[in-house]
Amino acid sequence: MGLKTALYDTHILQGAKIVDFGGWEMPLHYGSQIEEHHAVRRDAGMFDVSHMGVIDLEGDRVRDFLRRLLANDVGRLTTPGKALYSCMLLPGGGVIDDLIVYFISDTRFRVVVNAGTRDKDLAWISRHAADFAVTVALQRDLAMIAIQGPNARDKTLPLLAPALRGSAGALAPFCGAAFDSWFVARTGYTGEDGFEVMMPADEAAKTWNALRAQGIQPAGLGARDTLRLEAGMNLYGNDMDEQHHPLESGLAWTVAFEPGGRDFIGRTALEGLRGAAGNRLVGLILEERGVLRSHQKVVVAVTARDGAAGDPAAPPRADATAPRTGEVTSGTFSPTMNRSIALARVPSGAASSVQVEIRGKMHAARIVKPPFVRHGKVLIPV
Amino acid sequence: MSNIPSDLRYTKSHEWVRREQNGTVAIGISDHAQSALGDLVFVEVPDVGRAVSAGEACAVVESVKAASDVYSPVSGKVIAGNAALAAQPELLNQDPYGAGWLFRVQTNSPADEAALMSAADYANYLADSAK
Numbered sequence: 001m002g003l004k005t006a007l008y009d010t011h012i013l014q015g016a017k018i019v020d021f022g023g024w025e026m027p028l029h030y031g032s033q034i035e036e037h038h039a040v041r042r043d044a045g046m047f048d049v050s051h052m053g054v055i056d057l058e059g060d061r062v063r064d065f066l067r068r069l070l071a072n073d074v075g076r077l078t079t080p081g082k083a084l085y086s087c088m089l090l091p092g093g094g095v096i097d098d099l100i101v102y103f104i105s106d107t108r109f110r111v112v113v114n115a116g117t118r119d120k121d122l123a124w125i126s127r128h129a130a131d132f133a134v135t136v137a138l139q140r141d142l143a144m145i146a147i148q149g150p151n152a153r154d155k156t157l158p159l160l161a162p163a164l165r166g167s168a169g170a171l172a173p174f175c176g177a178a179f180d181s182w183f184v185a186r187t188g189y190t191g192e193d194g195f196e197v198m199m200p201a202d203e204a205a206k207t208w209n210a211l212r213a214q215g216i217q218p219a220g221l222g223a224r225d226t227l228r229l230e231a232g233m234n235l236y237g238n239d240m241d242e243q244h245h246p247l248e249s250g251l252a253w254t255v256a257f258e259p260g261g262r263d264f265i266g267r268t269a270l271e272g273l274r275g276a277a278g279n280r281l282v283g284l285i286l287e288e289r290g291v292l293r294s295h296q297k298v299v300v301a302v303t304a305r306d307g308a309a310g311d312p313a314a315p316p317r318a319d320a321t322a323p324r325t326g327e328v329t330s331g332t333f334s335p336t337m338n339r340s341i342a343l344a345r346v347p348s349g350a351a352s353s354v355q356v357e358i359r360g361k362m363h364a365a366r367i368v369k370p371p372f373v374r375h376g377k378v379l380i381p382v
Numbered sequence: 383m384s385n386i387p388s389d390l391r392y393t394k395s396h397e398w399v400r401r402e403q404n405g406t407v408a409i410g411i412s413d414h415a416q417s418a419l420g421d422l423v424f425v426e427v428p429d430v431g432r433a434v435s436a437g438e439a440c441a442v443v444e445s446v447k448a449a450s451d452v453y454s455p456v457s458g459k460v461i462a463g464n465a466a467l468a469a470q471p472e473l474l475n476q477d478p479y480g481a482g483w484l485f486r487v488q489t490n491s492p493a494d495e496a497a498l499m500s501a502a503d504y505a506n507y508l509a510d511s512a513k
Contacts, residue, residue: 017420033446034421222420222446289468291424291444333423333446340424359442359449 001025005050006143006201010208014218022116024051027220037226037335039217040190041376044149046208046216047224053118054142054198055111055125059134062109066101069128071246071264073256077103081176083187086254088124089266093245093273097121098236098254100187102176110183112144114236128265142181143204147216148194148227150376153186155214156195159207160184168195189224191231191374226332229341232283232370238294239281239329239343247273248345250281250370277348279326283370284342285380286356288363292331292342297357298365299323300350328356336373339382343370384414384508387479391495392504393455398479399495402486407456407495410483411443411474414508419445422471427463427485434460434487436494441484443474455498458489 002025011018016027027048029036039045057065066074072086082103088096097117102110113121118138126136147156157169164179171177173193176185183198199207212218225235232250234240240249247255247270255270256262286292302324326346334341346354346367355362368380390398396415400408416422424444434440434454441452441463463485467473474482489495499507 028447029420032421034423226446289424290426291449293449333444335446 003051005048006204007048007050007208010205011048011218014212016218016220019221021221022051022114024115026051027218029220029222030218033220033222033226034335036217036219036223040149040192040219040223040227041336041373042150044147044152044155044194044216045219045223046152046211047146047148047219047221048143048208049146049196050143050201050204051115052144053113053115053121054139054144055113055122056137056139057109057111057125057129057134058107058137059129059132060107061132062107062134065129065132065134066109067262068132068264069125070101071255071266071270073259073262073264074101074103074109075259075262076256077101079103079175080105081171081178083174083176083185087240087246087251088121089245089264089270090242091265091269093247093266093269094242095236095240095244095246095249095251096124096242098234098240098251102183102185104178117236141201142198143201144196144198145204145208145211146188146190146194146196147211148188148190148192150193152192152194152216155216156197156211159210159214189231189233190227191233191371192227192376225330226335229330229332229343230334230336230371230373232343232372234281234343235330244345245270245273248279248281250343279345280348281329281343281345282350283368283372283380284328284331284344284354284356284365285337285368285372285382286340286342286363286365290340290358290363291333292328292340292356292358292365294328294330296328296331298326298328298344298346299355299357299362300326300346301353302347302349302351324350326350334372337378337380337382341372384412384417385479386412386414386501386505386508388501390479391455391498391500392507393453393498394507395453397452397455399455399498400479401495405492406461406486406488408483408486409452409455410478411452412504413478416475416478416482419443419450420447421445422474425464425467425471425474425484427465427467428460430460430462432460434458436491443471443484452484454487456487456489456494457491458487460485461488462486
């Protein structure tokens with residue numbers, strides 16, 4: 001039997017189809033994954049994300065510790081409650097996990113990590129925290145519900161404790177507010193506005209049912225995946241992992257090379273990879289019928305001078321148009337666009353028209369810049 | 383409990399077969415199969431005229447979750463594919479035994495069909511698989 005969140009029995013009562021996810025028994029959907037997807041884009045849906053790891057870090061040198069541990073720079077966080085998305089890297093640059101870190105106070109930060117990587121993350125964090133005398137505490141007694149969609153905040157606010165309602169309602173995007181054991185952040189993984197609400201596990205079922213009574217649609221991991229992919233957001237284990245560094249995973253924007261003196265784990269390796277041709281993560285839209293799936297082969301023509309490292313004055317390489325291959329890292333059917341979309345890792349400089357092999361046949365696809373959908377609007381012409 | 387019409391025959395891979403006139407059969411996937419797959423978003427049916435063998439993969443159904451092959455339960459020649467599914471793959475979820483049929487085959491081996499499960503046997507098979 002897998003691990004269960006505080007909401008497991010509630011999910012069963014509400015008709016969830018349960019699947020294993022990173023060792024947890026989680027809802028895949030409650031009937032129709034596509035309807036749940038549309039509910040989030042058009043109104044409001046909610047996800048049980050209690051399987052994610054909430055880790056509190058405390059100590060006088062906690063900020064110094066995180067500036068060493070994370071590729072993004074918590075030095076950018078100056079207002080309590082402000083959040084930052086970052087990768088945590090191996091010395092060689094491979095991604096151990098992606099996470100969100102919240103600045104609570106000068107001596108306390110909160111980190112939210114993926115469920116499937118929680119144990120290795122804890123081990124890695126604890127190992128490095130010792131040098132900074134930072135304590136590491138996994139918050140096992142918290143549940144977390146993500147409420148997402150254009151009406152998510154309006155439907156959630158009335159249910160919060162009065163002492164939290166005002167500060168939660170005033171939150172800017174990517175900021176959080178705390179009250180007692182509750183923590184509300186204006187964050188998410190769908191490309192829509194909304195909250196992620198952490199609360200004591202024994203209050204989760206009551207809260208979930210109250211949110212449902214507000215007309216918020218329960219949604220499972222299936223819709224969570226199609227929503228995040230439309231939003232152009234990476235999934236750990238698919239789009240980046242320990243074998244792939246942020247610069248070839250569409251995550252260069254999360255690596256803070258400035259200030260130059262900050263010696264974060266993985267920095268030396270990434271500096272060596274900066275500007276190298278290598279691969280990059282791109283969006284794909286399938287031009288034909290069918291569905292893109294992870295691990296499908298992508299055949300590309302590299303027409304540029306082999307990517308960013310090329311000297312603009314140099315003549316094109318002799319093999320400049322030789323077909324090369326990449327791979328779909330996440331693919332799905334987009335319910336909002338009614339087309340198949342994907343993220344794929346392809347050689348730098350690939351021409352925008354590509355071919356994807358689906359069950360032995362080649363299908364035309366086009367490289368685009370994610371996100372595909374944000375705030376209910378399709379951003380890529382189909 | 384899933385719907386299992388008594389006038390059809392079934393395979394362990396969850397196809398159904400309906401006997402029609404003149405040695406032709408219609409083929410689709412069961413209510414159990416469509417429910418397990420979830421919302422279907424893409425269906426590929428075999429070309430008319432294609433010769434198929436019993437057990438051969440000849441159609442593909444894809445849900446938001448995954449792609450699955452559909453195996454012809456009988457040998458023969460494909461005489462029709464359900465063209466409506468290209469634009470409306472959800473017909474397969476809504477009406478798996480009716481508007482969601484996949485293809486029709488002119489059989490040349492009646493024994494194939496006789497070897498398939500009855501509705502009662504398929505119900506037992508599903509119950510056993512769920513244990």
